Amino acid sequence: MRVVVKVGSSSLTTPDGHLDPDRIGTVVDAVVTVRARGDEVVLVSSGAIAAGLGPLNLARRPRDLPTQQAAAAVGQRALIAHYSESFAAAGLVVGQVLLTVDDVSRRSHYRNAHQTFAKLLELGVVPVVNENDTVATSEIRFGDNDRLAALVAHLVHADELLLLSDVDGLYTGHPDLPDSQPIREVRSEADLAGIDVARVGSAVGTGGMVTKLEAARIATAAGIPVRLTSAARAVEAVEGEPVGTLFTPTGKRRAARLMWLAHASETRGRLVLDAGARRALVERGASLLAAGIVAVEGDFAAGDPVDVVDPERVVIARGLVNFDSDELPEMLGRSTADLAAELGPEREREVIHRDDLILMS
Missing domain, CATH: 2.30.130.10 (PUA domain)
Incomplete structure (x- = not known):
């Protein structure tokens, strides 16, 4: 079995932009659990820009692209260092994979990306994937790592996509509202009718429930089930506990490179x-x-x-x-x-x- 796990910036960092070792440890524990049962895992991790805020004394995520790229250059090193150290304690090696849209929408580049993932998994490495924020321009950005994770799941022929967030699943309204109810399973678009998912993302992230629903649509349309839950419940999720919200497949697998062309390219x-x-x-x-x-x-x-x-x-x-x-x-x-x-x-x-x-x- 092959699992893609995606974790967002707000699930890895403190409010002031520093990486939180305990939060990272929770995600690492989930990945180690997958590997311990003999399965393969790819980790799609946000957090590079967020991890650079503290060292650069930035109070919040910058709006301009050059400062975002500078923060990513500083933060990506810190992020991968934390992952390398944490996984090494469990006897696992990580490999950093930084992607831009051109890396996977053009035919020759896509083939290289596919072969890289295949060889890393064959060697027992845990690929840690992020958008290459340091060099990506506004014209060649994925926009959010939720969509990136769905496309990576299709690229590596994953059997499951796990989206980890700061909320424990999909609700009928904003999770903070008392009348909002959790939704345990989504089988089709009809199950989403009337649901209010408009919510502002965290101060350090780029996503929200809207981007997670879009990622779920992309993955399930390609035959990949998706589970959405909080990072705090990651271990329960990979152990098969019925936590969060399950999105069941709605379609069949399609040509992977064309999926990237449809959903990743501008x-x-x-x-x-x-x-x-x-x-x-x-x-x-x-x-x-x-x-x-x-x-x-x-x-x-x-x-x-x-x-x-x-x-x-x-x-x-x-x-x-x-x-x-x-x-x-x-x-x-x-x-x-x-x-x-x-x-x-x-x-x-x-x-x-x-x-x-x-x-x-």
Whole structure:
């Protein structure tokens, strides 16, 4: 069995931004419990920026990207040092894996990430994953580690995703309200109807219940069950106790790299299709050819993710484009044979190959 455990910043740090050894110890105990029964585990851990606040004398999480990156550079070292020391006491070795969107949405990068995880797990290492906040820009960020954890769970073919938070599960309203009731199981979107999950995240984190629900949707749609509970109950959760909220699978596993493309990437432009091209993509599973494109929007390069929209500007797909945005206008509406004859054989290929495209519901 393979488990992905995700823990947020507020579950690892003190209010002033310092790492809390006791809180880290609770998470480590849960991971050690999984390993002791012979299972594999990947730990997706927030906390790098939060861990840097104290050493840099910052009162709260910075809003500007350069200061966030500076805090991450200081805090990531402290975070991984704590994990290394704590796991070493249990005889386990950790490996740090820092990811950006480009690391996993582009085909060659994705393959490298997949192979790295496979080898670490084969060697008995506990991968500790975080977004690479030190170098990530606003255009290439996952945005929150809940979504990152769901995508990592799919990437490593996990059997379960455990989301650890500062609350012990999903409630019908804000957990502090006396009339809010815990929800023990979510089987479909219908079970979430009328639930108020709008809540402000902690002073050191970026998420909240909204991001955890989105992570649960991503994972369960790919056939992975999700349990949401508090970090304090992590050991109970990995021991199979019915704590927190269980989200049962709603779909089947999909091509992992395309899951990253759908949920992790920020698109750089849009391709507008005619009705015939829309039918070819949606009904026949075809690649996207220049003949069916009527307009190009945005500034992008070959290999960038773009949205594919129908004549009503509704997004129907997302894919990795094979041409720069300034190359495409002269190609629109023309057959591949015509393009090859006039512009050369390098234009005789798909604008987006089917293997690099995912339909969006």
